[in-house]
Structures are given as C-alpha cells and as structure tokens.
Amino acid sequence: MSTEYVLRTENSQFNFQPRYFNGMKNVMVFVSVDFDKVEVEDGWSYMKDNDYMNKTIRFIKAQIDNSLELNWDVDDIILATNFEFEYKGVKSVILKKTCEYSQFFNKEYAILELLERGIVKGTNLWYHDLDAFQLEEFEFPKFEGDWGTCVYPNYDGHSCQCGVLYIKPTAIDIFREMITKMENQEFGTTNDEIVIRNFVKLNPDYSHRVSVLDTRFNMGNTEYVDRYKLATKPLKVVHFSPDNERQWDMFAKGNNDCGIPFINNRLRKIIEKYDLNFKGVE
Numbered sequence: 001m002s003t004e005y006v007l008r009t010e011n012s013q014f015n016f017q018p019r020y021f022n023g024m025k026n027v028m029v030f031v032s033v034d035f036d037k038v039e040v041e042d043g044w045s046y047m048k049d050n051d052y053m054n055k056t057i058r059f060i061k062a063q064i065d066n067s068l069e070l071n072w073d074v075d076d077i078i079l080a081t082n083f084e085f086e087y088k089g090v091k092s093v094i095l096k097k098t099c100e101y102s103q104f105f106n107k108e109y110a111i112l113e114l115l116e117r118g119i120v121k122g123t124n125l126w127y128h129d130l131d132a133f134q135l136e137e138f139e140f141p142k143f144e145g146d147w148g149t150c151v152y153p154n155y156d157g158h159s160c161q162c163g164v165l166y167i168k169p170t171a172i173d174i175f176r177e178m179i180t181k182m183e184n185q186e187f188g189t190t191n192d193e194i195v196i197r198n199f200v201k202l203n204p205d206y207s208h209r210v211s212v213l214d215t216r217f218n219m220g221n222t223e224y225v226d227r228y229k230l231a232t233k234p235l236k237v238v239h240f241s242p243d244n245e246r247q248w249d250m251f252a253k254g255n256n257d258c259g260i261p262f263i264n265n266r267l268r269k270i271i272e273k274y275d276l277n278f279k280g281v282e
Contacts, residue, residue, distance in 0.1 A: 024124035102190035132239035143211035146171035
C-alpha cells in the first residue's frame with residue numbers, strides 16, 4: 001500500500017480561501033495607437049478606418065451616459081486611456097504603460113496598473129469593452145475565485161469571453177505574471193482570449209481561482225441562442241456591435257431565433273443618440 005502526499009503550497013487550490021469585497025468600479029479602457037506599429041488581426045481591420053477614433057469617442061460618451069442613467073457615481077466610473085478626455089465629470093486616467101504590439105493586451109495592462117496605483121483599491125473591478133453595455137443595475141456577482149468570466153457555450157468550458165471581466169483585487173498576482181510575459185512576448189499571439197484560456201483558465205496554478213459566471217453577465221453575439229437560454233433573466237450586460245446590420249437586427253429589433261430584442265428602449269435611445277447603430281447602406 002502506498003501513500004500519496006500532496007504538496008500544499010501557498011497558492012495551491014488546497015490552501016485557497018475565497019475572499020469577497022464590497023462594491024465595484026466600472027472600468028473601460030481605450031488606447032489610441034499607431035496601427036503602423038501595432039498588429040491588427042484578421043477581422044479587426046476596421047480599427048484602421050479614418051472614422052475609428054471619432055466613433056470611439058461617441059462610444060465612450062454613450063457608455064458614460066448609460067452608466068449615469070443607471071445611477072453610477074461619477075467617481076466609480078474609470079476610463080483608462082493614453083490621452084486627455086473628460087465628459088460629464090468623468091475624466092480619463094492616463095496610463096503610464098501600454099502594449100506596443102497588441103491593442104488587445106491593453107485591457108490587461110490597464111487593469112494591472114489600476115490595481116498597482118491604487119486607483120482600484122479594496123473593491124471589485126468590472127471591466128467591459130466599449131461595445132459591452134449594461135442593461136440595468138446589478139451588484140458585483142458573488143463567486144469564489146479571484147477572476148470571474150463567462151465562457152463560450154458548446155466548446156470545452158475553457159474558452160473565456162474577455163470583453164467583459166469581473167476581477168477581485170486579489171487577482172493582482174495573476175496580472176503581474178501575465179503582463180511580464182506579455183512584455184517579453186512569450187505567448188506567441190496578440191489575442192488575449194487565447195492567453196487567458198491557456199495561461200489563466202487552464203493553468204494549474206490559477207485555474208482554481210477562476211469562476212465561470214452566469215451568461216446574464218455577458219450576453220453576446222457568438223452562440224447567442226444558447227447563451228440566452230442559459231442566462232438567468234433579466235440580462236445584465238449585452239456585448240454586440242450596434243453598427244453591424246445583423247447584430248443590430250438581433251439585439252435591437254428582435255430579429256433572431258429567440259424572438260425577442262436583447263436590449264431595452266432606454267439603451268437603444270442612447271445608442272441612436274450617438275449615431276452608433278446600423279442605419280442601412282446609403
């Protein structure tokens with residue numbers, strides 16, 4: 001008969017104790033980059049459009065309007081950028097460090113910097129892309145890990161949706177190691193979803209600290225029928241491109257296999273106010 005011994009290191013799953021924090025910061029990140037120097041993957045070429053920066057500013061304003069309508073305190077709305085910006089009392093936090101070769105890694109760079117500088121301190125961090133919109137008020141979801149994520153259905157359960165992240169301040173060590181490797185270009189990709197799948201979700205050092213969340217916290221376009229069926233209603237966050245004909249029809253008009261619009265009239269008015277919706281071919 002043999003005896004198996006398990007080494008319980010400080011960071012092992014056996015010693016892991018869930019921690020919970022009150023409140024959350026509403027975090028958005030946008031870094032203006034020189035696309036002659038930064039790689040843009042297939043499918044993202046629109047970032048080089050002449051109107052891209054103008055449209056981005058409209059998205060930022062729409063997001064701030066939406067947050068204020070949903071009773072966010074101005075001090076809890078954080079816009080991390082590399083340029084000066086202010087709108088309705090929300091003033092940009094100027095990042096000291098950005099990724100020089102991947103636009104997609106800037107959210108991870110920014111989250112680490114916000115935690116290290118104490119801009120987010122002792123509270124939770126809700127990150128969302130500029131086209132991921134909050135539908136109604138909600139509390140930071142309760143989960144045991146340090147990193148909360150929704151995953152794509154019908155895959156293997158490890159492909160994380162990285163346009164919306166729910167992060168506790170105790171995840172700072174994960175971000176530190178990840179950013180160090182990003183700076184050294186050790187991952188061999190500029191796609192952060194691949195990095196987070198392999199380095200965080202499937203990493204035995206960190207996998208026990210990642211919690212999969214209800215899809216109500218990130219209802220997106222990919223595999224949308226199953227995501228909607230799996231979501232506890234009402235939806236809290238929707239992630240879609242309103243200037244895309246198919247996605248606008250699906251999310252705003254209800255022309256989808258679920259037979260229901262995924263956004264409400266309140267959010268639709270904000271999107272249309274800033275001319276962000278699909279309006280047909282001129």
